[in-house]
Amino acid sequence: MSKAIDTIDNGKQLQKMTPRHLMVLLTCIFCTFGCAAVAFSVPGLCYKPVAAYLGVEIFNVSFYMTILYLSQVICSAPVGWLLKKFDMRIICTIAACCTSIGFMSMSFHTELWQWYVSAAFMGFGEITLLWLMVAGLLNRWYKKKLGLVIGLTYAMTGVGGAVLNLVGQSLLGSDLSGWRDVYLVLGIVAFVLSVPFTLFGIRSRPEDCGLKAYGAELVSAEEAESGIEKEIPGVPAKVAYTRWFFYALIFAGCMANIGGIFPQHFTTFYQSFVAIDRETLVMIGELMIMSGTLEAFTMVGMAGGKILIGALESKSIQLALVVGTVGGFIGLSLIWAGGTMVVLPVMFAGGLLYGLIYPFVTTLLPYVTRLIFGNKDYDRIYSVILIPVNLVGAFAASGLALIYQNGGWPPFFIVGLASIVIIYVGFNLAYYGGKKHYLEKL
Secondary structure, rough: OOOEEOOOOOOEEEOOOOHHHHHHHHHHHHHHHHHHHHHHHHHHHHHHHHHHHHHHHHHHHHHHHHHHHHHHHHHHHHHHHHHHHHHHHHHHHHHHHHHHHHHHHHOOOOOOOHHHHHHHHHHHHHHHHHHHHHHHHHHEOOOOOOOHHHHHHHHHHHHHHHHHHHHHHHOOOOOOOOOOHHHHHHHHHHHOOOHHHHOOOOOOOOHHOOOOOOEEEEEEEHHHHHHOOOOOOOOHHHHHHOOOHHHHHHHHHHHHHHHHHHHHHHHHHHHHHHHOOOOOOEEHHHHHHOOHHHHHHHHHHHHHHHHHHHHOOOOOOOHHHHHHHHHHHHHHHHHHHHHOOOOOOHHHHHHHHOOOOOHHHHHHHHHHHHHEOOOOOOHHHHHHHHHHHHHHHHHHHHHHHHHHHOHHHHHHHHHHHHHHHHHHHHHHHHHHOOOOOOOOOO
């Protein structure tokens, strides 16, 4: 019997873990740790110094994130087609280069439009790596412990964000003059952690290597004799699109994405409000040197939150919602209060707690989608949900900057607290409305 085959008590032969399976998982982990983190978790480090260098408002710089999100929306369908048509190694390697080199190139930019061009390439890179590659590869290569490996992989955006924010703040310096070094060094890190793995660590399908998904059944005598394929349970996409709770879920996902974008502005809050003398507006060097610490704490909370929420949602959707929203609400309140009073431990503790709200868009949203619509047309349904979710993210990325630039920081935090309440209500409406019609057993 092959070493790649395991036999359980009832005689069924299952695919064992192999180095190929492990390399696929490591590729997904390193791509989220590096490329996804530089794209989404560390941009806030450089908003303020880049805006000062260019002589523009922070909104104009943060608008490149809007371009990135719009690029994701535009590229979503074409990339899905490319991944089916061509070898994933080729497409994913190009995507890794677009993200890492796009971020790295910002070290050499001198005009605002150049940031926007880089962002467009990074959008292609991240819709490929973060959204389509990770979900596609892990669903093909893992049947057993699929939820665990997906949660572990997406947690790496938080771990990478925490580590790279700390590295970035040391490169940035107390006077924020090292922003070009931040782009260059972190871009190189993202390249090294992605390109070698996408080139040599993955295959489109386990069957390409003579394998099956980890934990998949290799031999089923009854099915082989009958020749009958089991119908995949679930709600057809055309039916799902007519249900009101489908749109409630889209709304909840959009609000959750807004909640996930708030941390991109935490560093700007720290640099422009916490680490300055509010009478003279002079930077306080000993505080400014820690400008990436708040977001680093948030990323640590995000990493732990993805694992925690992922574990809780399988037991109780309501429990996951309560833990995430209450933690996020208290966390954002502590960041606001701690920053206002310049009590750093309170603010950093708030960052940890706020990380609990972030997993809603990457962990809870796809889980609830599968729960109330099933596996039948899950890919089609979820891809449609992601279009407005990413569109809202595109405008939220720069829209939040407009709020605090024009109204100050209190409106920024009030909007954030209100959005958390809306997230809770939205997911409840979608889940309890959907379960009356269909509920998948997961």
